[in-house]
Amino acid sequence: MSEWQPSLRSAVEPFHVMEVMRAAAARQQTHGDMILLCVGQPSTPAPRPVLDAVHAVLESDALGYTVGDGIPALREAIAAHYRSTYDVPVTMDEVLVSTGSSGGFSTVLLAAFDPGARVAMARPGYPAYRNTLRALGIQPVEIDCGPATRFQLTVELLERAHAEAPLDGVIVASPANPTGTLIAPGEFAAIASWCTSQRVLLLSDEIYHGITFGAAAQTARAVSEDAVVLGSLSKFWSMTGWRVGWNLLPRGLRRPVDVLQGNLAICAPAVSQYAAVAAFSPESTDELRRHVDRYAVNRELLLRRLPELGIDSFAPPDGAFYAYCDVSYLTDDSKQWCAEVLDRTGVAIAPGVDFDPVHGNRFVRLSFCGTTDDLDEAIDRLVAIV
Ligand SMILES: Cc1ncc(COP(=O)(O)O)c(C=O)c1O
CATH class of the missing domain: 3.40.640.10 (Type I PLP-dependent aspartate aminotransferase-like (Major domain))
Structure with missing residues (x-):
């Protein structure tokens, strides 16, 4: 049988961040130094x-x-x-x-x-x-x-x-x-x-x-x-x-x-x-609020240190665990830039094109739901290359 033609409705975009995740896993295998700032999920287990x-x-x-x-x-x-x-x-x-x-x-x-x-x-x-x-x-x-x-x-x-x-x-x-x-x-x-x-x-x-x-x-x-x-x-x-x-x-x-x-x-x-x-x-809620306390510490760290990367154009997040940053002074192709950053530093970042097919090439999303030490280390590595 010749190759099956998928439906027209199935022709939707993949999540580009999945490609970053794949590249990050490969980086981890070869270098063992990867830090994920691209994921949208807590690193902690259920309460x-x-x-x-x-x-x-x-x-x-x-x-x-x-x-x-x-x-x-x-x-x-x-x-x-x-x-x-x-x-x-x-x-x-x-x-x-x-x-x-x-x-x-x-x-x-x-x-x-x-x-x-x-x-x-x-x-x-x-x-x-x-x-x-x-x-x-x-x-x-x-x-x-x-x-x-x-x-x-x-x-x-x-x-x-x-x-x-x-x-x-x-x-x-x-x-x-x-x-x-x-x-x-x-x-x-x-x-x-x-x-x-x-x-x-x-x-x-x-x-x-x-x-x-x-x-x-x-x-x-x-x-x-x-x-x-x-x-x-x-x-x-x-x-x-x-x-x-x-x-x-x-x-x-x-x-x-x-x-x-x-x-x-x-x-x-x-x-x-x-x-x-x-x-x-109530026991679960107490445990989970401690995670939010850590996200709050990470958020402060990120807001304090982002200017070291020259990033001063972003809306301080009121919630969730992301910062969406304008990096147009560094690139007009955020997908390519994220690939380069991963290659040079081991830090995985999500390109903005997933979230905005029109202007997303000027933006990246940094996720701060990991550990505070990892976030600090990731920023050190980024500062060294920008
Ligand atoms: C804004 C938003 N809505 C919905 C979802 C889907 O989440 P789930 O299906 O795990 O509830 C996500 C996952 O990242 C999200 O960021």
């Missing part, structure tokens, strides 16, 4: 109570499929988390447990939009938004967001895009990847009410909630009952590979998302769901 819970459930449960929308104990723990953290009246009926927020994102998009729908997102932004939308036949409307709006959408920017051609949805992330910036509370509420008034679905990616360095992040659920919230245990809870996320869904989307998830995934991993209930215990 202790989760690890204890997983051992116990392995012995006590057959771990078959669970109910499609998630085990009730976990859905209730997630709802209680919203009530206690944000003081919003979430009930477990609104919560659907997904396979990471990524799994939830696909089913929500499928349930909410038909092919050809237009969904706005900030550029720079998390690349999977754009790629997943495209694969589903939905049109990503990337809106340039520069330093003036701290790389975030505003009502004014949305109105402009909506006037050109009506939008059906808007994705926001606050804190965002790759910039770590928050949408100011007033603007967030304004975006939510604009979406309601225009009948545009607001999707709020809240995966970096819990990791903030000043004001806490605001949940869309506090300003809108119409919004979809996407959450995950991946970042604050340090559980990327466990693949547990959730959606908070407005009434009209609950049944369709549930049915789609049942067909596409059956359920989120059972072992992870049972163990995840313990992620919301």
